[in-house]
Amino acid sequence: MPRIVVDVMPKPEILDPQGKAIVGALPRLGFNGFSAVRQGKRFELTVDGEVTDAILAQAREAAETLLSNPVIEDVVNVEVVEA
Amino acid sequence: MTDLPLIGEAAAVAAHASGARGLAGARIGVVTFPGTLDDRDAARAVRLAGGTPVPLWHADTQLGDVDAVVIPGGFSYGDYLRAGAIARFAPLMSKIIDAANSDAKLPVLGICNGFQILTESHLLPGSMIKNDHLKFICRDQVLRVENNSTDWTGDYDAGQEITIPLKNQDGQYIADEKTLDALEAEGRVVFRYVGFNPNGSRRDIAGISNSAGNVVGLMPHPEHAVEVGFGPGSGLSGSAGNGGTDTDGLGFFTSVLNKLVGGAK
Numbered sequence: 001m002p003r004i005v006v007d008v009m010p011k012p013e014i015l016d017p018q019g020k021a022i023v024g025a026l027p028r029l030g031f032n033g034f035s036a037v038r039q040g041k042r043f044e045l046t047v048d049g050e051v052t053d054a055i056l057a058q059a060r061e062a063a064e065t066l067l068s069n070p071v072i073e074d075v076v077n078v079e080v081v082e083a
Numbered sequence: 084m085t086d087l088p089l090i091g092e093a094a095a096v097a098a099h100a101s102g103a104r105g106l107a108g109a110r111i112g113v114v115t116f117p118g119t120l121d122d123r124d125a126a127r128a129v130r131l132a133g134g135t136p137v138p139l140w141h142a143d144t145q146l147g148d149v150d151a152v153v154i155p156g157g158f159s160y161g162d163y164l165r166a167g168a169i170a171r172f173a174p175l176m177s178k179i180i181d182a183a184n185s186d187a188k189l190p191v192l193g194i195c196n197g198f199q200i201l202t203e204s205h206l207l208p209g210s211m212i213k214n215d216h217l218k219f220i221c222r223d224q225v226l227r228v229e230n231n232s233t234d235w236t237g238d239y240d241a242g243q244e245i246t247i248p249l250k251n252q253d254g255q256y257i258a259d260e261k262t263l264d265a266l267e268a269e270g271r272v273v274f275r276y277v278g279f280n281p282n283g284s285r286r287d288i289a290g291i292s293n294s295a296g297n298v299v300g301l302m303p304h305p306e307h308a309v310e311v312g313f314g315p316g317s318g319l320s321g322s323a324g325n326g327g328t329d330t331d332g333l334g335f336f337t338s339v340l341n342k343l344v345g346g347a348k
Contacts, residue, residue: 010212014257015283017213066172069165069203072257073208 002051004059007077008068009040040076042068051080097319106340112149114179114197116141116170120157121194121306128306129153132336141173149313150343151234152179155251156195156304164239166211166253167199180204188297190234191341195251198290198300206298207291208266209258214251215283223315224249224303225277226289230270234342240333245331245336246315249281249294249303256284256291256302266291 010016016038023037045059056078063075115122115134126136137149146152159170170176176209182189183206189214193201199208214220225246228239236313239245258266263285266272282302290301308314314329 013259015215017215017217017255017283021217043163066168067164069168069210071202071208071259072212 002047003081004045004047004051004056004058005077005079006043006063006067006075007040008043008063008073009076010038011072011074011081013038017067035067038071040073044081056080085309099294106344107135109134109151109340110137110149110345111135111336111339112137112139112146112153114139114141114152116157116159116173116196118158118161119155119196119305121155122157123154123179124304125194125306126153128309128333128336130187130214131309132333132340134336134340141170141175142176143292143340144178145181146175146178151184151190152192153306154179154191154193154197154200155306157198159196159200160251162196162253164226165203166196167201167203170196170200171203176200176204180206183293183298188234188295190342191298192235192335192339193298193300194304195254195270195302198302199253201298207293207300208262209256209324211253211302212255212257213253214255214281218335219250219252220281221248221250222281223247224279224281224289226274226301226303227277228229229272229275230292231294232270232274233292233299233338235299235335235338236273238338244277245334246328247303247305247308247313251282251302253282254282254302256282256288258285263288269294273299274303299327305335308332 018039019037024035047055060078063078068075111134113122113125129136159167179191183191197209198334202210223246225244228243231237231239231241271292272288274289274293276289280287289303292299308331311329316328
């Protein structure tokens with residue numbers, strides 16, 4: 001069944017405390033190649049049947065109203081993934 | 084149903100609430116979501132202040148006969164997604180949002196998770212993210228009352244410093260600079276952290292109001308500082324000697340009761 005993937009990230013100008021904690025932990029494990037980490041969210045919305053334009057539009061609206069808070073987050077990607 | 088203070092001077096509480104005597108007819112709704120922790124404390128605070136608490140359930144489709152609403156702290160729906168994000172769409176919330184925005188300007192107080200719900204509901208601007216130090220924090224916190232003309236702060240003096248408990252993980256108040264400037268210019272920063280910013284909140288903001296002053300949200304918990312022997316001043320809660328009293332939070336509840344009967348200020 002097709003899924004609609006929605007990716008949400010903290011806005012660039014907002015400090016991401018969780019990302020900050022992760023970037024601090026990486027070198028302790030020997031991962032020295034990374035200077036910054038930002039942590040976002042990925043949602044997978046399963047669709048019964050075909051992904052019509054109407055359903056995709058619903059997903060985009062849900063992404064902006066429920067899945068993200070526009071004050072602190074951006075919806076960076078909405079895409080259909082088959083199977 | 085009445086609650087007498089469990090220990091200490093009953094008269095001290097009575098004196099603090101004296102402006103609100105005879106207000107038992109004022110009905111203050113207290114909302115319970117799945118996961119709310121502080122609804123009983125909020126109801127008790129309403130009672131100690133002289134009002135009548137009315138339990139409200141998140142799935143209620145009618146607001147019923149209430150004169151004001153407290154959205155207490157704790158958690159709501161596990162705070163999945165974001166704190167307050169799902170609670171914002173509860174059936175009762177749409178009624179509260181409509182009533183707060185109506186001409187009647189229903190007084191609404193959001194405490195901690197309740198504050199988060201009010202920002203997710205767009206009744207208040209900005210949002211809360213994880214504390215900048217990433218730890219849960221619990222302490223007695225000094226606040227300055229920056230605006231004593233809201234429905235919930237009329238019994239305080241402008242600039243008065245009060246001490247009430249703070250306990251949160253996602254308490255860092257943020258908004259863009261334009262919103263922060265507007266809040267400051269319009270006097271809508273109602274409370275500011277004094278001496279120590281416990282969560283990295285922008286401009287030390289602990290609480291804000293809407294432009295009409297009927298909707299107020301803050302992270303610290305006034306309902307935990309309403310009774311002699313059980314508040315930050317008693318020295319029993321781990322950080323004595325900060326100069327606060329046990330009942331610095333009671334003024335929130337007496338303020339709204341006085342407001343409802345066209346009282347003092």
